[in-house]
Amino acid sequence: MKGLMWFRRDLRICDNPALVAACQECREVVPLFVFDEPLLRSHVFGSACVGFMLGCLDELQRSLGDLGLRLHYRIGEQTEAVLQAVKDWGIDAVYWNRDYEPGARDRDRRVQDRLSQQGRTVKTFKDHVVFEAEEVRGLTGEPFQRYSAYRDRWWNRWRAAAPLMLPAPKRRADGRETQAPQDRPSAQDLSYERVPLWIEPGERAAQARLQWFLRGPIHDYVNGRNLPAIDGTSKLSPHFRFGTLSARTAVHAALATLTAGGPVFRADVFTWLDELVWREFFQQVLTAFPHVAKGPFKAKAGLPAPRLEGPERDRLFAAWCEGRTGYPIVDAGMRQLNQTGWMHNRVRMVTASFLVKDLRLDWQSGERYFMQHLMDGDLAANNGNWQWCASTGTDAMQGYRIFNPRIQSEKFDRDGDYIRHYVPELAKVPVQWIHEPHLTPPDEQEQADCRIGIEYPAPIVDHKAAREEYLALAKQKRTP
DNA sequence: TGAAATGTTGGGGCG
DNA sequence: ACGCCCCAACATTTC
Numbered sequence: 001m002k003g004l005m006w007f008r009r010d011l012r013i014c015d016n017p018a019l020v021a022a023c024q025e026c027r028e029v030v031p032l033f034v035f036d037e038p039l040l041r042s043h044v045f046g047s048a049c050v051g052f053m054l055g056c057l058d059e060l061q062r063s064l065g066d067l068g069l070r071l072h073y074r075i076g077e078q079t080e081a082v083l084q085a086v087k088d089w090g091i092d093a094v095y096w097n098r099d100y101e102p103g104a105r106d107r108d109r110r111v112q113d114r115l116s117q118q119g120r121t122v123k124t125f126k127d128h129v130v131f132e133a134e135e136v137r138g139l140t141g142e143p144f145q146r147y148s149a150y151r152d153r154w155w156n157r158w159r160a161a162a163p164l165m166l167p168a169p170k171r172r173a174d175g176r177e178t179q180a181p182q183d184r185p186s187a188q189d190l191s192y193e194r195v196p197l198w199i200e201p202g203e204r205a206a207q208a209r210l211q212w213f214l215r216g217p218i219h220d221y222v223n224g225r226n227l228p229a230i231d232g233t234s235k236l237s238p239h240f241r242f243g244t245l246s247a248r249t250a251v252h253a254a255l256a257t258l259t260a261g262g263p264v265f266r267a268d269v270f271t272w273l274d275e276l277v278w279r280e281f282f283q284q285v286l287t288a289f290p291h292v293a294k295g296p297f298k299a300k301a302g303l304p305a306p307r308l309e310g311p312e313r314d315r316l317f318a319a320w321c322e323g324r325t326g327y328p329i330v331d332a333g334m335r336q337l338n339q340t341g342w343m344h345n346r347v348r349m350v351t352a353s354f355l356v357k358d359l360r361l362d363w364q365s366g367e368r369y370f371m372q373h374l375m376d377g378d379l380a381a382n383n384g385n386w387q388w389c390a391s392t393g394t395d396a397m398q399g400y401r402i403f404n405p406r407i408q409s410e411k412f413d414r415d416g417d418y419i420r421h422y423v424p425e426l427a428k429v430p431v432q433w434i435h436e437p438h439l440t441p442p443d444e445q446e447q448a449d450c451r452i453g454i455e456y457p458a459p460i461v462d463h464k465a466a467r468e469e470y471l472a473l474a475k476q477k478r479t480p
Numbered sequence: 481t482g483a484a485a486t487g488t489t490g491g492g493g494c495g
Numbered sequence: 496a497c498g499c500c501c502c503a504a505c506a507t508t509t510c
Contacts, residue, residue, distance in 0.1 A: 226481090278481095349481065388481085400510055401482050408482090467483085471510055 048341025055201025097127035237376035282384030363390035
C-alpha cells in the first residue's frame with residue numbers, strides 16, 4: 001500500500017500519530033507539505049511566522065531524510081494540491097493530523113469526501129491537543145464555557161487516561177534517501193521578507209528549549225512569567241503552533257520534573273501546565289463555537305461600541321501599531337512584537353486592554369494585527385485571549401477589567417529594563433519617571449535626551465479619563 | 481491573569 | 496487611662 005503523509009501543523013518526527021500510523025501501515029510513504037497559496041497571498045500571517053515555518057520545514061526535510069523519506073512540496077490551493085498529488089503518485093491511503101480551525105475543517109471534509117468517492121482510504125488523528133473538544137465535556141454533554149470547570153474536567157480526564165507518547169518511526173528501507181531533497185520555495189518566492197528569527201525553528205530546538213525551561217525557569221514561573229525583562233517563559237508558543245513540539249510531550253515532561261528530584265515547586269509547574277490547558281480550552285471554544293472566529297462569543301449588551309471609523313480612529317490605531325502611544329509599557333510591547341515577532345504574554349494583555357479600553361478601538365483590528373506579526377499566531381489562542389481582554393468572551397468578569405498601564409508597568413517592569421530595551425529613546429530617563437515620562441521635569445528631559453513631544457510622545461489619551469468614559473458608557477448601555 | 485472605592489482594624493502620637 | 500485622630504494595612508465591594 002502506498003500512503004501519503006500530509007503535514008500541516010505537525011512539523012515533527014517524534015510523537016506524531018499520523019506519521020507513525022502511515023509508516024506502520026504502508027509499504028511506501030510519501031510525505032507532503034502544501035504551501036497554501038490563497039492563504040499566503042492573503043497575508044493573514046507575517047514574515048516572522050512564515051520564516052519560522054520555513055525553518056521548521058528545513059529541519060523536517062532533514063529528519064525525514066534520516067528516516068529514509070523524502071519530503072515533497074506543492075504550491076497551490078490545498079484541496080486541489082492534495083488531490084492532484086494523490087492522483088499523480090497513485091496513493092492508496094492519506095494520513096493527516098486533525099486541525100480545528102473552521103476553515104481547515106471545511107477543507108479537510110472536502111478532501112476526505114473526494115478521496116472517499118475515489119475509493120481511497122483516509123485516516124485522521126488527534127495530535128494538536130491532548131484532548132479534543134468532545135473529550136472534555138460536562139455531565140450534560142455540553143461544551144464548557146467557563147475555564148475553571150473545563151480545567152477541572154481536563155485534569156480528571158488526564159488522571160483517568162493520559163494519552164501516551166509515540167516513538168519516532170523506524171528508519172525505512174524504501175531507499176528514497178538517495179534522492180536529492182526537493183527545493184522548497186524561499187520567503188521571497190512566497191512574497192514575504194526574509195527576517196531574523198528570534199526563536200529558533202525546528203523540532204530539535206523545541207526539545208532543547210523545553211529541557212532548558214524545565215530545568216530552570218519553570219521553578220520560578222509564578223513570579224518569573226510576569227516579568228517581561230527576563231527570559232522567564234517557555235517561548236514554546238511557535239512550536240506548539242507549528243507542531244514542532246506536541247502538547248502531550250510537554251505535559252508529560254513537565255509532570256516528570258515533579259518526581260525527578262532537585263528543586264521543584266508544584267505551584268510553579270502547575271501554573272505553567274495551566275497555560276497549556278488554557279490553550280486547549282480555547283481550541284475547544286473554537287471547535288464548539290466556531291462563530292467566535294468572526295465575532296464576539298456573546299453578543300454583549302453593556303459594552304461600549306468602538307469609536308467610529310475615520311481619520312481620528314486611524315491615527316490612534318497607527319500609534320498603537322507602531323508603539324508611540326506615550327505609554328512606555330504599551331510602546332515597548334508593540335515594538336517587541338514588530339521587531340521580533342513575539343511579545344511577552346503579560347504585555348500582550350496590557351497592549352490589548354489599552355487598544356480596547358483606552359483607545360476604544362475594535363478588538364478585531366488588534367486580533368488581526370497580532371496574527372500578522374506574531375510568529376506563534378494561532379487563531380484559537382489569539383482569538384480567545386483577545387475576547388478575554390475585550391470582555392466579549394467566555395470570562396465571567398464582563399467589562400470591568402481595565403488594565404492601568406502605569407500600575408502594570410511599575411509592578412512587572414519595576415526598573416524599566418524592558419521599556420528601555422525596546423524604547424531606546426527612554427534609555428536615559430531616570431527610573432523615577434520611566435513609567436510616566438511625560439511627568440519628567442523639563443531640565444531632566446534635556447539631560448536624558450528625551451524631550452516629551454519631540455523624542456517621545458505625550459500620552460495620546462488620558463487613562464483616567466478614558467477609563468471613566470468607558471465605564472460610564474458601559475453603565476449607560478446596561479441600564480437603558 | 482484589574483483597579484478603584486469603600487470598609488475595617490489596629491497601632492501610635494497626642495492632649 | 497482614655498478618647499480622638501491619622502494612617503497604614505488589609506479585606507470587601509463596586510465599577
